[in-house]
Amino acid sequence: MRVLMLGAGALGGYFGGRLAQAGGDVTFLVRPARARALAEHGLRIVSPFGDAALAVKTITAEALRPGYDIAIMTAKAYDLADAIATLRPAMDGHMAVLPVLNGLSHIEALQAAFGPGNVLGGLAKIQATLRPDGVVQQLNDWRWLTFGELAGGDSARTAALAEAFRPAIGMVAQAVPDIRQQMWEKMVHLGTSAICTVLMRAAVGEIARAEGGVAFMQGVLEANAAIAAAHGHSMPDSFMAQYRAMFSETNSLYATSMLRDLEGAKPSEGEHILGYLATAAARLGVVSPAHGLALLHARAYENRRAANRLPGG
Structure with missing residues (x-):
């Protein structure tokens, strides 16, 4: 199976690097500067499961052509339009796209661009970062990549991957x-965490x-579960019990990447996660x-960031 990995950052670099290390046929679609760095230094991973320094195959957008079985997309949701445009030259009616993005709004955009049958669903549970020196560092023992057919059931291509x-x-x-x-379960969990x-x-x-x-966090959790149920995806009792407990933990240091983005004066995925849920709540009559x-908070933040009025700006 020929895999095209969009990017060699935290997620793409880690999952694609581990696939390359195992002898898989993986090519990294990267910008020219990253391609030069990978050619010079290799793809370097620091991890509790073992470090690696790998010689990997790369390609840049202008050289991209068809010939891959699956493209794994790990972009931030706000980079989705650019990722779609970059990927178009490789689409040949055979290659499937596996997006590993937060939220759900990207699915409709990808299906509109490439056709419903060419898009898979996917989730990642990992904490990793791309360090300034170009090293991909895994931060804990989270290491899961989950995927499947959006229509449900099993398939030859997901089994092969x-x-x-x-x-x-x-x-x-x-x-x-x-x-x-499973994507809706993550949306309920992530949406609650992000809103709060x-x-x-x-x-x-x-x-x-x-x-x-x-009480505030559990109320948001219940509202998001109601949104999911209205879309045909009720949350299991075990799921709700787990997250009621999580949102009651007084010693928890858990925070979302969205909060870290806001505190770091970076673009956020607010429109794609908070906007999706706020629109759904209003449409379905879910009071929250x-x-x-x-969503208003995230939009005001983006306006302030665009005006270069954030602290330290």
Whole structure:
């Protein structure tokens, strides 16, 4: 199986690097500067599961042609339009696109661009970063890549991808028959975490220790579960019990990448996650003022960032 990995950053570099290390046929679609750095230094990974320095295949956008089986997309949601445009020269009616992005709004955009049958669903559970020196560093033992057919069930292409990743160390890749359900479960969890930590500008434990904090977070959780159920994806009792407990943990340091982006004066995925949920809540009649407030907060932040008025700007 020939895999095209869009980017060699934190996620793409880690998952693609582990596939290359295991002997998989993977090519990294990167910008010229990253291609030069990879040619000179190799793809370097620092990880609790073992470090690696790998010679890898790269290609830049102007040289891209068809000939791949699956393209794995790990861009931020706000870079989706550019990623679609970059990928078009490789689309040949055979290659499938596996997006590993937060949220759900990217699925419709990709299906409109490439056709419903050419888009898979995917999830990543990993904490990793691309260091300034170009090294991909895995930050803890999270290492999961999950994917499947959006229409449900199993397929030869998802089974082949799982088999390609099977010998890779430091990660677990799994093809599942219910990827939409799992994507909605992540959306409920991530949406709740993002709304609460962005509005409060605090980690879960810091919110939970404040009077009314637990009730606030659990109320947002219930609203997001109602949104998912209205889309045909009810949350299992075990899921709700797990996340009610998580959003009650007073010592938790858990915060979202969206909060880190805001605190780091970076672009955020607010429109793609908070906007999606706020629109769905309004359309479905789910009463949750926090949804609209979180989206307003993110939009105001983006306006301030665009005006270069953030602290330190």
